[in-house]
Amino acid sequence: MMRLTPLILLIAVFLILSSLAVAQQSDFAVKKDFEDRSRDLKEQIESAKSMATLDTLKKLVDALELLYSPRSSFLDRALYPETFAERIGNLRTLHSLTYDRVYLIQTQGIQISELESKLNLLTSRLDTLSAQRDRLFQDLQESKKNVAALRETIKRLTANLQAKDKLLYALVDSIFLPYGKDLNQVADVQKEAIGRKLAKANVVTRVYEIATDNVKFLEVTQLQGKDYANMIDQYQQFSNRWKGLREKIVAVAAANEDKKSTGVPTGKGKPGKSEPAATLDPGAHIDSLIAMWNAKLESSFWAGLAKEFSTRGVTVSPFNDPKSFSLSIRSYVESLKSSGQDPTLFVSEIWKARIDREWRDALSRESMLGKTEYAALDKVVSELSQQRVDQRFIIYSLIVVFVVIAGWWFFVRKPKPPTQEQKQPT
DSSP states (O other): OOOOOHHHHHHHHOOOOOHHHHSSOOOHHHHHHHHHHHEEEEEEEEHHOOHHHHHEEEEEEEHHHHHHHHHHHHHHHHHTTTTTHHHHHHHHHHHHHHHHHHHHHHHHHHHHHHHHHHHHHHHHHHHHHHHHHHHHHHHHHHHOOOHHHHHHHHHHHHHHHHHHHHHHHHHHHHHHGGOOOGGGOOOHHHHHEEEEEHTTTHHHHHHHHHHHHHHHHHHHOOOOOGGGGHHHHHHHHHHHHHHHHHHOOOOOHHHHHHOOOOOOOOEEEEEEEOOOSSSTTHHHHHHHHHHHHHHHHHHHHHHHHHHHHTTTTTOOOOOOOOHHHHHHHHHHHHHHHHHTOOOOOOIIIIIIIIIIIIIIIHSTTTTTTTTHHHHHHHHHHHHHHHHHHHHHHHHHHHHHHHHHHHHHHHHHSOOOOOOHHSSSSO
């Protein structure tokens, strides 16, 4: 018979008591309790200093997942856009990264060589993806006359850019992993070592190249409505991760007094060329390029959305951002109501058939309209169609009533012909 260790016994008791508590909680309480516990676990994992502590925390993550699995469907909705599985997965990923970091600190003599091998492998894979990217951009130009070939090339190029993005930040994580999350606690000698690794892997230039690739992709590609949701997500993820990396790179650059070449693009030459750092802020040019990426993405998005109306002869007020789009749609709906025009083209052929099917996912992103505002707009448009149906129903009903009254008047009120007795003289 298996013996229960005190830790396992404690977790088992915790699970039983917590399960009873969760079963009696309201939805709001379940969401709050789950968020509090997951946040507390995240903080404990980040601050863990020993593998023994991390082993215990792993069991607590397992227990948290087991405890709230019966409410996963509710939590998927409550945690949107994150899901229950993603929250648990993020905890496991964080645990894995922290465990590797702690293990590396305790056994540096063995793990450093393995880390170097991993960096070399990731660098090689990034170079391979860069070569594939060049070929795909060439294929994109050659396949513009064939719609099917064009869509396939766009799909492959999008996957290439996303894979390169993930590999780059896997490379970055591997470089910073041995030194912990807070670089303020890292000695200058170690920061110099990080700087050398960043320069060797050409990290800053690779970040610049990925942003450049995405700007170029938007310039030479005609995207469809359904393409934009992934493009928006990719931009947001890249931008957020760059902000975290940028702070670390600036801290590392400040510690490198010799100002050796760090592969920082100055913007004077072609993108991707390495030049000596001239400032302690090597991310300035990447900031500008990411801002350009965002501007191109938004411009392409709103222009493509506007064509859905103009190509079908519907003139709405110009828009170029979420606020102006919302005002434009509401204004057009009001004009249809006041004029009494038939809204079928606008509602059925444009909004329902195109906007709701092709653009809804992208418009529902929080950086665009967001789910709440999109749902409000959809309701306004749908009510316009319903109002038209109600008006027709009233008209048809009045016609029926008129016919019934006319029939009654004709058959009931019409004078009857005189009978034989009435015709005989008295």
